[in-house]
Amino acid sequence: MIELRHLSKSFKTADATVDALKDINLTIHSGDIYGIIGMSGAGKSTLVRCINMLEVPTEGDVIIDGVNVGELDTKALRDLRRGVTMIFQGFNLLMQRNCLDNIIFPLELAHVDKETARKRALELLEIVGLPDKAQAYPSQLSGGQQQRIAIARALATDPKVLLCDEATSALDPKTTHQILELIRDINRRLSITVIVITHQMSVVEEICNRVAILDDGTVAEEGTVSEVFASPKSEAAKRLVYPDSAESTPAAREGERTLRVVFNGSAVTTSPLIAQMAMDEHIAANILYASTRTIGDGVYGNMLLGFPDDDEIVARATKYLTAGTGIVVMETRPEEQENRKEKGE
């Protein structure tokens, strides 16, 4: 469990003091995939860097499994960092080492013997799906492959927490999806707590179970992903969920069930999808809200669809809509939220 208590961070620059974080209080439970989302400059990177003390908070405490990280001495902090590892937007691999040696690197730092380290690194290459890239250099890999190597490297020291700072922001939608799948897989298989920093709502919707919305250094809203996205309360949350119309919270009709459909670079165009569903499945969806854009040859944005209160119809619609790549569907009826989490959606 990670607790952030009254966490504040100010930067003193030549001409001003920037309050990047102001009295942040958050609790992240073990096993969570916890999203921290916010606009550029909201303080997301600063927040995540405070967790492993890359940035020393001006005030407040970071407590990981009962240990107050701020009180650790240099040596103890280095040991802690082996258990709380990080991946970055820019991958940050060592360019003069091959992939295997990049993964071995943190083990080398921890003085693990060579043979054990090598074996572990080969296992990890397998886990991230790049067993044939051991001898390749980072410059010979695509962005997605480099991030896989960075993930393998972050897993080398058997961490209990993985911090991801915009880990998919430099990747295209398809690769983003694959990397998120990998992170979800790691979270489940190795029961590693994951903190995902992002400015993309779709990333949070795809893998997180809880989310905090950071706005100008404060937590504007916090809760389960479905809660926050189904009925955003703060202005900051509304701006993220309904980027084009911050005020209008769509209202479902009495007895109607709602599905949020998130398009993250999906190949289909939205309106034919709904029309197609009506023809193929004989389900008529009520479009409550739609905000989608076509960028390149993918569709981005989200849509809120209303359906009759019928489990069978909702299940069929979910299945139909999810079949497209780059589409995430979630039910947003409040009483369904806890079920959804348990089902592992």
Next chain:
Amino acid sequence: MFTNMFAPEKVSEAVDIFLSDFPLALWETLYATVLSTLFAVLLGLPLGILLVAGEKNGVLPLPSWVLKTLNVVINILRSIPFLILMILVIPVTRALVGTSIGTMASVVPLSIAAFPFIARLVESSLRELNPNIIETAQSMGASPLQIIFKVMIPESVPSLISNFTIAITTILGYTAMSGIIGGGGLGKIAINYGYYRYKYLVMMVAVILLVVIVQVFQAVGTYLAVKLDKRIKTRRHHQ
């Protein structure tokens, strides 16, 4: 004065001198250059690392007065003209080598002149490194020394090699100059035969040899820097 430089008797005289004096001179030039570069790197590399790592935001912050002193000393040493420096350090040379004359003696002023230069070159190489890589190592629990020896230096190898190549070719030029005051090598031959005895052909040959050595050093340095740089994509890995 160059009119009958290629007269038959001049040519045969030059050939004689070439055969009798050049092998030793070439050897002297090479070992003075290589040895001086070696000593200068031994001093300049750690110094350059300190200049970067010891900064306020560096991985191994030093008290600011230490850093300031290092910078001032380096700047002073770098601004003294080499010929003057050679004379100034004669007592040091005597103390270390026992004499101030000869090739071995010239290694002392050469090393002293070159190490601050190398420190600056190392500093610039290390500053090219992406700071995110250092931060990533810190996020993995690396100690300052681990960052220096496992990240900063290995990641800068291609750039360091390029810069050491610049250094060795510059030092080669200085060895030639050291020939004027007691040092040996090709510089001495050029001065003695060319300037004092008007044997321009001999001087020309010495200069051409110096040019060839610079070319060779530069070619080898560039080759190594490129070959060792794993960032260069076209160099595909062979399984």
